[in-house]
Amino acid sequence: MTTTDVGAGTHVPAGGGAPVEVPSGPAAAETEGVTRGRLVLRRFLRNRLALAGLVTLVLLYAVSLLSPLFAPWAYNQYDYTAFLQPPSPSHWFGTSQIGEDVFAQTMRGLQKSLTIGLLTGLISIVIASLVGASAGYFGGWVDRGLMWVVDLLLVLPSFLIIAVISPALRGSSWIWFVLLLGVFAWMITARILRGMTLTLREREFVKAAKFMGAPSSLIIRRHILPNMASLMIIDVTITVGATILLETGLSYFGFGVQPPDVSLGTLIRAGSDAAVTTPWLFLFAGGLLVISVLAVNFIGDGLRDALDPNSRGGRRRQKSARKSASKTKKVATS
Amino acid sequence: MTMIDSDVLADPGLPPGPDDALLEVSDLEVSFPSEDGRVRAVRGISYRVAPGEVLGIVGESGSGKSVSSLAVMGLLPPSAKISGSIRLRGQELLGLSDTELSRIRGRKIAMVFQDPLSALTPVYTVGDQIAEALLVHGGRSMTAKAAAKRSVELLDLVGIPNATDRVNAFPHEFSGGMRQRAVIAMAIANDPDLIIADEPTTALDVTVQAQVLEVLKTAQEVTGAGIVLITHDLGVVAGTADRVVVMYAGKAVETGTVDEIFAAPRMPYTLGLLGSIPRLDIGRGQPLVPIEGQPPSMVALPPGCPFGPRCPLHVDACDQAEPELLVAPGASGDHRAACIRTAELAEADAEGGELAAEVFDAHVVDTSALHTVPRTEREVVLGVDGLVKHYPVRTGSVFRRKVGAVQAVDGVTFDVRAGETLGLVGESGCGKSTTILEIMGLEPPMGGSVQVLGSDITGLSKADRKRIRRDLQIVFQDPMASLDPRLPVRDLIAEPLEVQGFSKEQIAQRVPELMRLVGLRSEQINRYPGEFSGGQRQRICIARALALEPKVLVLDEPVSALDVSIQAGVLNLLDELKVRLGLAYLFVAHDLSVVRHIADRVAVMYLGKIVEIGSVDEVFAAPQHPYTQALLSAIPVPDPEVERRRERVLLHGDMPSPANPPSGCRFRTRCPLFLTLDADQQARCIGEEPLRRPAQPAEPGTAVVDHEAACHWARIKTVV
Amino acid sequence: MARFLVRRLFNYVALCLVATFLAFALAALTFDPIAKLQERNPPPPQSAIDAKRAELHLDEPIPARFVHWLGDAARGDFGQTVVNTSISDELPRRVGVSLRLFLLGTVVGIGLGVILGVASAIRQYKFSDYFATLFSFVILSTPVFLLGLLLKYGALQLNTAAGAQLLVFTGETSPGFQGSFGAALLDRIQHLVLPTLTIALGQIAYYSRYQRSAMLDVLGSDFLRTAQAKGLTRRKALFKHGLRTALVPMATLFAFGFGLLITGGTFTERIFGWYGMGDWLVYGIEQDDTNITATVTLFVAVLVLISGWLSDVFYALLDPRVRLR
C-alpha cells in the first residue's frame, strides 16, 4: 500500500479509529438529561387547556371537600326564614323549597360525583388491564372467551343494566353503586389494551425477553403493562369523565345515588321541575357538572398529547381508528 | 402556500444559467419550526440538471436530500420556510401559487416516492389513479375512455403483466414492486421533462430494486426526461447516475461526475461512505470504514465544518468557518468538494476504498485463528434438519376456518459449527425469519428437528430449555424495537442475567463489563435507549445477547436498519467479538454483500427452501443456482466502472405466495434458466423437486469442498 | 364477502339472545312486583296476590320463565305488563316513536358532524377549528338530560320573546290536534326540533371529533402527496383522495355512535315526554316490570347489533381492502 502523509499530524477524534471504540459523545450529550418523564411533563404543562383543566379539577375537589369549613350553612341545616330564595350573600347559591342551602348541597353533590368518577376509573382500569393484557398475551381460548364477554356487555348499554339492577340498591350505600359502575365500565378499555398487547407481544423486546426464558407473568408485569401505562392513564381520565356523566344521568332518573346521599344528578333532578322560575336550583349544579367533566376531558386530551406525540391532539393513526372509536363512546355516554 | 423571502424573488444577481439547464436550483434553503427551535433542513444547496441527465443526490437520513426535492415539487408543508431559487427551464417555481404549480406538477415534473405501499390512495383502482394523472392535464381532448386505454398501455410499459386486467385492481392487491411501477407509470403518464425519484427502491427487495431501476431507465428512454435520483445507496448511484451530489447536514459537500466521485473522492465524508460499504466483489479482505458519531443537530449548528466531529482529518482550522464548495484541486471540470484539506487528499494516490481505509484507519479483522481446525472436525453448535413450519390460513374473523397453509419453512437443513458464521440470505417472505423464530422458540417443530449444542429441542424439560437459552441468544433487526424504551441500559443488559438467576453482585459487576466489551462507556449505564443513536442501541442489544456468554448468536438482520456509515462499525464489532469470544453466528440478512463480508458460509433461501449453500468463497465465485445468480447480479456494486460492465440477470414478477407454491422447483415461475430449457428439461423442473446436490467445481479439475445447489440444471455463471 | 356478513349476523343473533336473557334474569332477580302490590292501600286480598304470582309465573325458575317469554315473543306476544295491558299492542307505536328520533338524530348528526370535522381539520389551528373543538368538548362534557333541560329553558325564553309557541317541548304531537296536512306537519316539526337537536348535538360533536382526526391523519399521508404530485390542486386532492379515505374509519365509528345515541335517546324521550322505548324502560323499572324491561332490552340489543352489522357493511362498501375478503 502506498503510504501518504494524509493521516499524519491530524487530530483523530475519539472513536475515529479502532472499530470497537466509544462512539463520540456530542450527540449523546445533546439529549442528556431529557428523560421521558420530564419530556412528558414539559409537553403537558405547555398545553394550557390541559393545565387549566387540572387546576380547575383540583380546585373544585378541594373546595367541595373543604366547603364545610368556610360556608355559612351546612347541607343538613334548614333556614326557615328563607324558602326558595335566589342567590344572596348569606345563601350563595340560593335556597330550596324547604330552606336548604343550595351551595352546601351542591358542594356535597359535587364531592360525591367526583369521588364516584375517580373510584370507578380506578376499578375499571384494574379490571381492564387484567382482562386486556391476559386476553392479548395468551390468545387462544382465553382471548376468545374474554372477548365474547366484552362483546356481550357491549351489546347492552351499561346504563340499561345498572338501571335494571338499581332497585336492588335502594337503601344501600353508594359504594355498591360505584362497584356496579366499575364493573360495567371496563370493556372498551380492555379491548384497546388487548389490541395493544397484541402488538406489544410481537414487538422484539418482548420476543427478546421470551427468548431469554422470562416467564409470562414477568413479561406482562415488566414489559407489557408498563408500556401501556400512558394509554392506561389517558383511559382512566376518559373513564372518569364518562362515569360522571353516566352517574349523574342515572341519579337524575333515580337509578343512581339514593337518598340520603346526594350527587349532582339528584340535585339537578330536584331542581329541574321548576327550572323556569327558580333556575338557581339546577343551574349551579349543572354548570359545575359541565365544568368538571370538561376539566377532566381537557386533562385527558392534554395527557394524550403529552404521552403520545404522534396522536397530535387526540388523533390516532388510521389503523387504530377502530379502537379509538370506542373511546369517545365513553366520553359521551349519557 | 410556500413562504419566500421577498428579496429572493427579485434577486437579479443570479446570472441566467446556460440554456440547456432543465432544472436549476440555487441557494435553496428550507427550515421548519420544531420543539427545539428552527430546523435548518437544507442550508443553501445549488445544483442543475440537464435534459436527459441523471443526477444522483446521496446522503444519510436527515441530510436534507428529500426535503430539497419536495421543495422543487412545491409539496412542503406550509410551515416550511423556503428561500433561494428553483428554475425549471428558466421559469422560477418558488412563489407560484398552488394552482399554478399544479399545472406544472405531473406534466413537467413528476415524482416517485419512497414508500410505494402508502403512495397510492387505497380506495381507488390503480387504473383510475393513473387515468387521473392524464385527465387533469389532458384538457378537453383527453376523454375518460382514452385515459383508461392509455393507463393500460402505461402499466404495460412499466412491465406489469396482464395490464388489461390489473388496471382494475386496487393498490392493496399489488405487491410493493408493482405499486412502485404503477407510481412510475403515473409519473411518466404526461411525458414529463423531469422525474424526481425519492429513494424509489429503498423499501424494496434487491431483485425488485433491480427491476424498478430498469423500469426507471426505460421510462427515461421513453420520455427523454432528466432524472433526479435521491438515495442513500452509493451502489444504486454508481449504476444509474451521470453526476452526483453528496449531501451532509443540509449542504452539498461534494459534487462531480459519477466517475470522479467514486474514483477520486475529495471530501472525507464521501470517502468514508465509500469505504463503509461492504463490497460484493471484494469480500472478507476489505476493511470496513466506520464513520463514528452522528450527524449534527440541524437546530444549532456550530460554526466550522459540520463533519468536523466525525472527521479523521479534522484540524483546528476546520472549525474556523464552514468550508465552501470549491473546485477540487487537480480535478478536471466541475468536481467540487467542501473541505479545506482536499489538496492533501488529492496528493494521496490511493484509490477510493483503500484511501478510505487508510484515512479512517480501518483494519481487517483476522478471524483465521478460529479456523485452525478443519470445519468437519469442529463441533456442530446448531443443527437444523428438515425443519418445517406451516401457518394455517384462516378466513373471516368470527368463526375462523382453516382454508390452507402458508408453507413458510418447508424442509430446511443446515448446520453451524463452532467458530463459524453462516449467512442465511433471501428476500422478504422467503422464510428466513420464520426459521430463526422457530429455532429460538425452542418448541418442538412441526417437522424435522433442531439441535442446539448436541441436544435435540424436542422433548426438553422446562429446566433444560432454560439452560439451553444461555447458549443461544439473538440480536434483532431493529434496535429500537428490541429494547424496552422504559428501562435504563443497566436493566436491559441485566435482564437475561436476572432471568437466569444471577445474584445482584454478579449482575452489578457484569453489566459495566459488557458495556465496555461492545464499546459503550459505562457512565451511560443509567441512560434510556431513546438517548442513544441507532448504532449504539444495536451495541446495547449485542451486550444483552452476550450477557450469558452464549456459544451461538443468532443475528436477525442486525445492520439493515442502520445507516451505512454506522453499519460498518457494528459489523466490525461483530467480527471482533467473534474472534475474542469464539462465537458462532447465524447471520440472517437480505444483503448478500454484508454476508460476503462477514460470513464463512452462506445459505440462500427461496420460498421456504434452501436453494444453495456452501462456503462463501465457493458460492460467490461460482454461483450455480439461477436464483443465487439473480440475487447476486441484482446487488449494485459501488463502482461505476464495474457497474457499466455488469450484465444483470433480471427476474420477472414477484415471489409466488408461500400458501400456494409452484410444483416441482419452487423457483420455476421466475427462473431465467427455465426459459432457455427445452420442453423435456422444463418438464423435469415442473414435475420433480430438485434436491441439494454437490455443486460443480469452479474450475474443472479442482475439488468442491463445501458447496451444494438445488437445481436440476445448475450451471456456473459469474455475475459479480 | 356475503358469507362473512352472514356469519357476523349469526354471531349477533346469539349475542342478542344472551344479552336479553341477562337483562331478563337481572330484572327478575331484583324486581319485586308483588311487594308493590302489597303496598297498595287497601292491601289486595291474598287471592289476588296469588293470582298475580301465577300470572307472572313468579314461582317458576328464571330460565324457565325466560324460555316461556321468549317462546311467546317469537310468536309476537311479548307478554303482559304488571298492570295487565298487552305489551305487543303498545310496542309498535313506541318503536315508531323511538326510531323516528334515532334516525333523525343519526342522519343529522353524521351529516353535520362530518362537515364540521372536515372543515375543522382543513382549517387546523385557525379560529374556526378552535371554536369547533371547543364546541365539541363542551357538548361531550354535558350530559344529555342537562342539554335537554337547557334547550327547554332556552326554547321557553324564545317562545316568550316571540310571543308565540314556536317550539313545543312536551309530547310528539299536540294532543287531539286536528287540521290540514300542512298544519299537522308543522305541528310535528314544532315538537320534533328540540328532541332531535338534543340528540343530534352529541352526535355532531362525536363524529366531528373523529372526522377531524381522520382527516388530519390523511392530510399528512403519502398518497395525498402523490395526488398533488400528479397535478391535482391541494383542494381537489383533499376532497377527492383525502376525504374519501378519511370516511373509511367513520364506518366503524357508526356502531359506537349508535350505542351512544340509544342511551341519550332514553333521556331525551323522558325529558320531552315522548312515549318511546326509552321512556318505557324507565317506566318498566319503576313499575318492577320484568316483561317490559326484557322487551326493551331485546329492542336495544337488536338495534345495537343492526348498527354493528350496518357498520360492517358500510366499512366493506367504503374500503376495497375489506370488500374482497
Ligand code: SF4
Ligand atoms: S474541513 Fe476539516 S473537518 Fe471538514 S471534512 Fe475537511 S478535514 Fe474534515
Ligand code: SF4
Ligand atoms: S430446477 Fe429448473 S426451474 Fe428450478 S432453478 Fe433449476 S432450472 Fe430453474
